[in-house]
Amino acid sequence: MHARSRVAWTVRRALRSADAAICPRSGRPYPAPIASAIRRSYATEAAQQNYRLVIGQPTPETHPHLLKAGELTRGIQGSEYFERRRKLAQALPDGGVAIFQAASLKYRSGPVFYEFHQDPDFFYLTGFLEPDAVGVVEKTGPNGEHIFHLFVRPKDEHSEAWEGPRSGIEGAYEVFGADNAGDFEHFQSHLEPIIRRAEVVFTDISAKPDGLKQTLVGLLAKFKGETQPIERPQPLKPRIHLLRSFKSFAEITNMRSAGRISGRAFNEAMERRWKSESDLWAFLEYQFRMGGCEKSAYVPVVGGGDNALKIHYTRNDKLLKDGDFVLVDAGGSYGGYVTDITRTWPVNGKFTDPQKDLYEVVLGVQRKCVGLCREDAKMSLDELHGIAEEELMVGLRSLGFNISLRDLTRTLFPHHLGHYVGIDVHDVSSYGRALKLKTGQCVTIEP
Template sequence: MRRIARPVPTFRSRPTLSQVGRCKKSTLVSPADLQFGQPLHETHPHLIRPGDLTPGISALEYHHRRAALTRKLPHNSVAILAASDIKYRSGAVFYEFHQEPNFFYLTGFTEPEAVAVIEKGSSDVEYTFHLFVRPKDEKAELWDGARSGVQAAQDVFNADEAWNINDVSSKLPKLLSESRSVFTDIGGHGAKKSAFSRFIAGSDPKVDGLAKLLQSANVKPLRPIMNELRVEKSEAELACMRKAGHISGAVITEAMRGSYRTEKQLWADLAYGFRTQGLDGEAYVPVVAGGRNALSIHYVRNDDVLRDGEVVLVDAGGEYGGYITDITRTWPVNGRFTAPQRDMYEMILKAQRSCVSLCREDADTTLDKLHRVAEDSLRNGLKDLGFETSGNALDVLFPHHVGHYIGLDVHDAPGHPRTNRLLENQCITIEPGIYVPDDDRWPTHFRGLGIRIEDSVRIGKEKVEVLTATAVKDVHEIEALGS
C-alpha cells in the first residue's frame, strides 16, 4: 500500500526500446534520449511544467485524486477503469483519440489499451495503484509512435504495480477474489471492433474478457462516486479552465470582427485561433449556424452560406489539458442587428445575466432552480415582445435546460443531480436561448430567428466568476466590432 506519490517523475532507460518495461536494472540518462506515449516535462518542456504530469496538473494531484476516491470506497474493495479505445472511421483510418475522462482524471495517462485498478484494504488512507499498459514494441511504435511502456507506468505515472495489458486476465482474478466489492462502469455495450474492445466487453467467446471476469464479483457503479469527485474543481483544474475560457472567448470576439461568406470559413478561423493561441484544439464539434440553421440546437454541418441581414449562432470552445470551455454567442452577419433581432437578443441577455448573478454558493441555488429563473424571465420577456406564452409555448421556444456541469467533459459528471445545491468551485454553463419556428403561432418578424447566449461560470462563495468573459456580448460591443 502507498501513502504518497512521487511528485516529480523519475526517468530511467534500458539498452533498447524492446527491453524497456522488462528490465529493472537501469541507469539515469538524458531526457533527450527518452520517448513516451504522451508529452512530459523532460521531453516537452514547452508544454509541461516541472512536476506536472499533464498540462497544469501535477503528479501529486493525481495521487490526491486516487486517495480521495479511496476514502469514498468501502474497505477491501477495488475500483476498475478502462482507457478509451481507438475508434476507426474505416479500415485503418482512425478518429482522433480522446481518453476516457474518469480514467484520465485518476491516472493522467493518455494512451489507449490500458486498465487502472485502485485497491483499498482495511485502511482508509492507503491504496495500491495497479496500472496495466501496452508494452514497448519497436514494430508497433514504428507505425503508431512511442509508447510509455510498463516501466514508465511506475517511474512516471506512479503505479505501485505495473503490468503488461495482456496480463489482465491472469492478474485480475486474484485482486477480485480478495475484494468484497468492485466498483466499475465496464459493461461492454455497443459495437466494438478492436481486440482491446472485445476484451473489455467480453464479446469474444475465445477470450475471458474483463467484463466476464467481473461477472462473479459484487459489482457496483463507479460513476456516482467519480461524479462527486469531479464536480468540485481544484485550483489547478480552475487554472486550466480559466486559460481555456480566456483564450476561447478572445478568439470568438476576434471572429466577430471578420466578414465571412460561409459557415465553414468561420469554423476554420475558430479552430485555427484556438490552436495558434495556445489551446490544444476544439473542445467539441462546434455549432456555426447562420439564419434558420440556428433552430437546430446541435446543428454541426456548418456548410451553409451566411446571408446579409441574418444572425449567426456560434457554439464553440477550446480545450486545454483536457479541460474544456463552452461558449455561445450570436451576432449579425453584417455587423448590425435589425430591430427585432436586437429586441430578442437583449431580452435573452437579460435572462442570462439574471441567472449568472445567482451562481454563488450563498445564493443557495441549483441547476434546476436556475432553469426556473430562466424560464420566468424568458416567459415575461416574450410576452413583452408580443408572443403568446400559454400552453407549451416555452417548451417549443426554449427546449433545453439552462445549464450543465463542465470540466473534462462538455457535459461533465454525467448523471450528477441537477437538484444538488451548487457549491464553490463547481463549474457550470448558463445558456438561455429562444428558437422561433416558421409558424403562424409566432409574431412574423421573429420567425426563423434563433439566439443563444452561453458562458462558462465558476460558482463562487459570494461572487461569480465568468470564465469566458473575453467573449463580448453587449449589443453595442458587438456592433462596434463590426463597424
C-alpha cells in the first residue's frame, strides 16, 4: 500500500475505535464509520493527490475529457453516491443490513464474452463499474449512519496485463469511499461478523448453487438463536427502487444529455433516405457515440412497414419500401443513464394524406398525455394509459375506422403507454405503474 494510503487508512481505523456505536444484538461496538469531515476519499481527491492511483474505470485524473472534479462516474459526484447509501440506511429498520452484488461477466462461448453491464442497483449505490463485487450497507444509527463495506477483486498483475487495471482493495477505500474493504473471493469470512450483528438482512441476490444467497442463508441459520432469531433475507429491491424512482438534478442532467444527443441523431436520420433497416440502425448507433453517448441504451427496433407493429422486432434486416412508414425505437446512454425514444416517419420523407391523418391522431394523444405528466394532475401511468386508449379510439373513429377496444388493444396498441426510465430502460420494475406520478420521476410516453 502506498505510504499516503497507509496513513489515511491508519487514521480511519483510529477514528473507528473512538465513539463507536454499540450493536444491540451483540452488545459489542460497531466498527464505527469514519468521521464525516474526512471520512470519504473520492475520485476528485485521488486526482489532486501527488501519487497516481490507477483504477478499473475513468477518474477526473485519467479521463478529464469525461469526468469533472468530484465526479465518481460521469456527471455524478462521489458525495451523491454516499448520500444514496445514507438514504438507504435511513430506510432500513434498526439492525438492518443491505447486501447487494455486482454483475458477473457472461460468456457467449469459450473465451468470447458479452459486453459487461453493471447491475443497476449496485451501480446506483456504489458507482463501481467492475464485475464480481459485493457491497454492504450496515445501519448503525437512526439518521442514516452506516458502515459501507465493499468487497472487490484484488489487484492482479497477470489479469490486469490482459484486461486492464482493477481498482483493487486500495481503490475501494481511496476512490469509492468504503469504510471497510476486502477480497471478493473471501466474502464469507467478511460477512460472518456483519451477519452476526444483524437484526434483519435485505438482499436480492439469487439462490444459485454455491452462490452468495446460499451462503447468507447458511450464516443466518448458523447464528440464529445465539441471542435472538434472525429472519430469512428480505427483499431489498423495493427499498432501492423507491429511492431510484426520484431523480436528482445530476441524474436528470445526464438523462437530458442522453435525450439531446439521441434526439439530434433522430433528426439527422429523418433528413436522409434509407435503403434498409440495417443502414438506419448503423447510422443511429454511430451518431449516438459520436454525439457523446457511451453506447446505445438497448438493441434498437428499426421496423419498416408491417414490422412497425412488432414491438420488440430487432432483426432490423429488411429493405425499406417507398411509401411505407418506418418506426424506430432507440436511444443512447450517457453516464449510465438512458433515453428511450420512439418515432415514426415516411421512408420517402413525404406523408400521404391517410398517413398524415393517422400520424396526427397519435401525436395528439402523445401531447395530451405528456401534458398530464405533472404532480398536480394526480395521474398514474395506468390512468394515463386508459386516457390514451380512449383518445385513440375517438381519433380513429373520427377517421372512419369501425374499431373496438378489443381490436385496439390486441392489434394496434398492445403495449403499455409508458414506463419509468433512468439507469434502466424499464426502470425501477418493482415501483408500480398504479402509483401517482411525483415531481422528480422520469417516464416515457409512447402511444
